[in-house]
Amino acid sequence: MRIVLTGAGGFLGWHTRLRLAALTDHEVLPVTRENWSQLGEIVAGADAVIHVAGVNRAETDDDVELGNSRLGDDLASAISAAGKPLRVVMSGTIQVDRDNAYGRGKRAAQTTIASATTAAGGHFVDVCLPNLFGEHGRPHYNSFVATFVHSTISGQTPQINDNPVELLHVQAAAQSLLEALDTSEVRLRPEGTPTRVSEVWDILQELHRSYVPLGEFPDLGSAFRIDLFNTYRAGLFPEHYPIALTPHSDSRGSFVETVRCRGGEGQSSFSTTVPGITRGDHYHLVKIERFAVIQGQARISLRKMFHDEVLDFDVTGDRPVAIDMPVGWVHNITNTGSDILLTQFWSHELFRPEAPDTFPEPVSPTSLGAQR
Incomplete structure (x- = not known):
């Protein structure tokens, strides 16, 4: 219609x-x-x-x-x-x-x-x-x-x-x-x-105490709390990002906490990406998703649906940070370095093939056809 x-x-x-x-x-x-x-x-x-x-x-x-x-x-x-x-x-x-x-x-x-x-x-x-x-x-x-x-x-x-x-x-x-x-x-x-x-x-104060000073995800054990958290995160974007992650280093190397969550589901995954390749170009309606580059160099790009402005974050595994994708924003990640890119992804819910909450759309406005 x-x-x-x-x-x-x-x-x-x-x-x-x-x-x-x-x-x-x-x-x-x-x-x-x-x-x-x-x-x-x-x-x-x-x-x-x-x-x-x-x-x-x-x-x-x-x-x-x-x-x-x-x-x-x-x-x-x-x-x-x-x-x-x-x-x-x-x-x-x-x-x-x-x-x-x-x-x-x-x-x-x-x-x-x-x-x-x-x-x-x-x-x-x-x-x-x-x-x-x-x-x-x-x-x-x-x-x-x-x-x-x-x-x-x-x-x-x-x-x-x-x-x-x-x-x-x-x-x-x-x-x-x-x-x-x-x-x-x-x-x-x-x-x-x-x-x-x-x-x-009271819930918003609880979310704020966990998320802003610590970068950790609060209790996401109900749909109402998830919706409030997504609403709150939208108010922080983009000024609050990227979120700095703290390496704990010694003679053996470094340990970095990329995700801390106080409740609810959660799923972690990682990808390797060869130089010059872009992953993503999609958006979500509900999903809370965190990108953290562990190794290599990358550009994370986002665009609010039905708008033209693209926001770019240049990140590197040498200085680990996290970027949490706001819902309704198309996003992707591109390997801008000369070596393999290693990225960790975390979402607040388990992946369900029958309801993936992932909708394809290019980040770059020049790639857009006629919008529906």
């Missing part, structure tokens, strides 16, 4: 586009602020729409409410003008049942979009989402978790209201949006993890 994705440059939009690229063959037509004026033309050439564009916060409550309702009006007009049945999926919110600006704006948009969709003979699905968190959220905008991550890294202590909260990782939200493309239902309600605001802060 040709799928219009509104808000493709935002938090939920980027993650939804990432999951579509990894798990489907759909052609994605991204709509952002830059090409919003072309919405009608883009929708006219599509088979389906995933609407995640929205206004979370603004200077006034009126700006939040009207901003969301106007986005809905624009999309409804485009659907009506297309004059054909479309599958339309909207990222809704549990806030629609509450009398606040965000809830009122999203409720108005939902009503308008649903009416236009059904009038044209299409099928509308509301994906009602709880509070979202995940990699690359904006502090003080997308989620209190993003604010807590920023505060943790910068050494600040925010005001903490110890309220109960239901948290859903943004990739799980994206999966629900994908499932809505095929369902006969008109409403999906994915469930998150019930927790408390103070508990999230």
Whole structure:
């Protein structure tokens, strides 16, 4: 299908586009602020729409409410003008049942979009989402978790209201949006993890105490902790890397600890690479992966999906360091020396051939074809 994705440059939009690229063959037509004026033309050439564009916060409550309702009006007009049945999926919110600006704006948009969709003979699905968190959220905008991550890294202590909260990782939200493309239902309600605001802060402090001063992986014994750790790691990248590893040397040679983990699964492997050869060129949706060069010289390169900038780290076994790959970033390693390169790899989970969480994509933008 040709799928219009509104808000493709935002938090939920980027993650939804990432999951579509990894798990489907759909052609994605991204709509952002830059090409919003072309919405009608883009929708006219599509088979389906995933609407995640929205206004979370603004200077006034009126700006939040009207901003969301106007986005809905624009999309409804485009659907009506297309004059054909479309599958339309909207990222809704549990806030629609509450009398606040965000809830009122999203409720108005939902009503308008649903009416236009059904009038044209299409099928509308509301994906009602709880509070979202995940990699690359904006502090003080997308989620209190993003604010807590920023505060943790910068050494600040925010005001903490110890309220109960239901948290859903943004990739799980994206999966629900994908499932809505095929369902006969008109409403999906994915469930998150019930927790408390103070508990999230306490876990982030625990992660930080292990990871930053020691370079060790914390307890990764639950999916929620893995998601929080990946969210936290994204806030550290790239400034925190590479992580220096300490050789313990004597007359016999050197001993270097490359990985320390306090809990959960884990798997280590190593590779040899001849000069000039590149390994990798893929990305992950969940996997935590560490590269450590043991012998030789290498360049580790990364690029955030749907962006062009490439980050390079030149590393050598003579000064051992570790680089941990953020999810959603394409990465590879190239032997830039004249001898065999020896690299150790560690991931937080055992390799499962039926679900490898590895999706091919070149790091170099010059190697890219048309993006889906």
